[in-house]
Amino acid sequence: MANEHRKEDAAAAGRIAGPAPLPIVLRVNGETRELMVEPRTTLAEALRGPLGLTGTKIACNHGVCSACTVWLDDLAVASCSVLAIEVGERRITTIEGLAGQDRLHPVQAAFIDYDAVQCGFCTPGLVMSCAALLARNPRPDRKEIETAISGHLCRCGTYPHVVQAMLALGTREEPDLE
Amino acid sequence: MEPFAWQPAASPSEAASIATHTTAEAMLTLTGRPDTQQAMLIKAGGVDLLDLMKEGLVNPGRLIDISRLPDLDGISGEPDGGVRIGALATLARIAAHPALQQSHAALSQAAALAASPQIRNRATLGGNLLQRPRCWYFRSAAHHCLRKGGAHCFAFPGDNRYHAVFANQGCAIVHASTPATALAAYRAEVELADSAGHRRRVPLADFFVLPQADMHRENTLARGELLTAVWLPPQKPDCRAQYLQIGERAAFDWPLAAVAAVLDMDGTGHCRQASIVLGAAAPVPWRARQAEALLAGARIDSATAAAAGEAALAGATPLSQNAYKLPLLAALVRRAVLSAAAIDTVLPANPGAP
Numbered sequence: 001m002a003n004e005h006r007k008e009d010a011a012a013a014g015r016i017a018g019p020a021p022l023p024i025v026l027r028v029n030g031e032t033r034e035l036m037v038e039p040r041t042t043l044a045e046a047l048r049g050p051l052g053l054t055g056t057k058i059a060c061n062h063g064v065c066s067a068c069t070v071w072l073d074d075l076a077v078a079s080c081s082v083l084a085i086e087v088g089e090r091r092i093t094t095i096e097g098l099a100g101q102d103r104l105h106p107v108q109a110a111f112i113d114y115d116a117v118q119c120g121f122c123t124p125g126l127v128m129s130c131a132a133l134l135a136r137n138p139r140p141d142r143k144e145i146e147t148a149i150s151g152h153l154c155r156c157g158t159y160p161h162v163v164q165a166m167l168a169l170g171t172r173e174e175p176d177l178e
Numbered sequence: 179m180e181p182f183a184w185q186p187a188a189s190p191s192e193a194a195s196i197a198t199h200t201t202a203e204a205m206l207t208l209t210g211r212p213d214t215q216q217a218m219l220i221k222a223g224g225v226d227l228l229d230l231m232k233e234g235l236v237n238p239g240r241l242i243d244i245s246r247l248p249d250l251d252g253i254s255g256e257p258d259g260g261v262r263i264g265a266l267a268t269l270a271r272i273a274a275h276p277a278l279q280q281s282h283a284a285l286s287q288a289a290a291l292a293a294s295p296q297i298r299n300r301a302t303l304g305g306n307l308l309q310r311p312r313c314w315y316f317r318s319a320a321h322h323c324l325r326k327g328g329a330h331c332f333a334f335p336g337d338n339r340y341h342a343v344f345a346n347q348g349c350a351i352v353h354a355s356t357p358a359t360a361l362a363a364y365r366a367e368v369e370l371a372d373s374a375g376h377r378r379r380v381p382l383a384d385f386f387v388l389p390q391a392d393m394h395r396e397n398t399l400a401r402g403e404l405l406t407a408v409w410l411p412p413q414k415p416d417c418r419a420q421y422l423q424i425g426e427r428a429a430f431d432w433p434l435a436a437v438a439a440v441l442d443m444d445g446t447g448h449c450r451q452a453s454i455v456l457g458a459a460a461p462v463p464w465r466a467r468q469a470e471a472l473l474a475g476a477r478i479d480s481a482t483a484a485a486a487g488e489a490a491l492a493g494a495t496p497l498s499q500n501a502y503k504l505p506l507l508a509a510l511v512r513r514a515v516l517s518a519a520a521i522d523t524v525l526p527a528n529p530g531a532p
């Protein structure tokens with residue numbers, strides 16, 4: 001316990017850390033994980049590297065494509081534009097932490113039902129944005145869904161099916177498939 | 179990104195006292211090769227600063243993180259009806275703030291249209307106002323342009339389709355901040371604090387600088403100063419506002435043209451006073467004074483709105499590739515005036531609005 005405090009203090013107010021690697025603690029998907037990062041390590045890099053959570057994708061690395069979307073507490077953020085060292089006590093949720101023990105998150109199931117996945121590279125990020133929307137708004141309308149996914153680039157063009165999957169979750173009815 | 183050290187600030191004055199440069203100062207080099215390892219720079223949400231660092235445009239030796247400082251992110255109504263927005267308030271919170279949506283609708287609309295939901299959840303208002311320009315030559319490490327200390331502007335002979343159509347002599351950036359267009363229309367002020375805790379308030383119009391005044395920075399933020407808040411003056415009860423923008427994509431892109439209109443209506447369809455500010459048009463939020471003069475005292479109808487749109491273009495000096503912005507700006511002014519005055523427009527008011 002004393003040890004853990006010392007590690008968290010490494011990034012505490014007033015203290016200068018780095019540029020050499022230093023130990024930090026992250027709360028990821030309900031677990032407390034210790035890892036070494038440099039101050040320049042982004043959250044996306046920390047997740048995919050030392051933490052081995054490769055569901056989070058890095059494509060543009062500039063906040064433009066949103067493939068790296070995770071939650072900080074309840075907020076969807078681009079983890080390429082967050083430094084691991086600044087996360088602190090906030091809860092991180094990644095695509096790996098979304099499903100229950102033996103069942104998919106409803107958004108994941110709906111993506112399968114409505115064929116909202118093609119090559120799949122942008123899918124983890126899209127699912128995280130959709131699940132964040134659903135958590136604060138159980139019945140989003142088309143406009144709200146379109147806004148929630150507006151930061152995502154999907155080169156396969158899955159957007160219409162993503163919207164249909166989300167509409168279906170909100171209404172529990174079959175939306176028209178054009 | 180090059181390695182850097184990390185220091186979470188304990189207080190605003192500590193952050194102001196440690197910072198050795200503004201980001202603009204640190205990016206100014208004679209050689210085009212930033213060797214700024216000694217620079218200690220302020221970081222808020224980090225969206226712009228990390229972006230510049232990833233491109234190698236600035237390599238600070240230390241980041242002073244202000245993003246977790248308490249009490250700098252409040253949005254509070256003042257007794258006089260004005261609003262104070264702490265510098266660390268995120269664009270997402272500003273966009274969703276119910277009282278602001280009522281009192282200063284054009285600001286909520288502009289904040290909601292800036293960037294993506296993910297970025298809005300991180301981007302702070304202070305950092306947004308202080309972000310560096312998006313000119314693609316400026317953002318390219320291979321182009322050592324005037325604004326970075328070089329000898330040439332690449333935009334004039336080059337690709338200037340996204341550049342300024344007003345006040346574009348020397349350097350033709352457009353101001354990158356979407357909320358700034360609305361803030362300027364409300365005649366907002368920024369609050370700046372130094373390391374001794376002294377605070378000064380500066381009208382946004384004086385805070386932003388044109389290239390003619392200083393080619394190397396977009397604002398008068400001084401080294402050792404922190405932007406602590408933005409102040410919105412109280413609105414007259416009959417003030418109505420509309421922010422509109424148009425871009426290549428409906429969502430999630432810097433606009434090609436934007437306008438914020440604030441009209442003080444007299445209840446009989448006449449406008450007592452108008453504030454019209456153009457975005458993505460000039461190196462600073464661009465006040466369309468001739469349009470304002472035309473609207474003051476006028477009855478608002480489609481003819482006056484269209485005339486205001488034309489008047490807003492007075493003094494424009496488009497470049498080789500961006501004259502297309504002029505009809506966009508004129509149309510946006512016309513629509514924003516009609517929409518603010520609650521006169522229905524035929525066209526959809528805000529194609530990109532969430």
Ligand SMILES: Cc1cc2nc3c(=O)[nH]c(=O)nc-3n(C[C@H](O)[C@H](O)[C@H](O)COP(=O)(O)OP(=O)(O)OC[C@H]3O[C@@H](n4cnc5c(N)ncnc54)[C@H](O)[C@@H]3O)c2cc1C
Nearest residue numbers: 201222223224225226227293301302304305306308356405
């Ligand atoms: C894909 C994408 C799309 C975007 N689209 C838009 C758009 O449409 N419209 C728009 O307006 N913006 C847009 N942006 C830009 C984004 O809004 C800004 O990068 C962001 O607001 C910067 O805020 P920040 O808190 O992250 O600032 P930081 O990156 O932390 O800081 C920015 C600068 O300000 C300085 N600084 C920050 N806060 C303070 C302070 N309080 N006092 C003194 N100095 C300070 C820093 O030193 C740095 O130089 C977009 C960004 C991306 C990645």
Ligand code: SF4
Nearest residue numbers: 313315323331349350
């Ligand atoms: S417009 Fe300004 S920022 Fe862009 S290349 Fe010219 S001098 Fe540089």
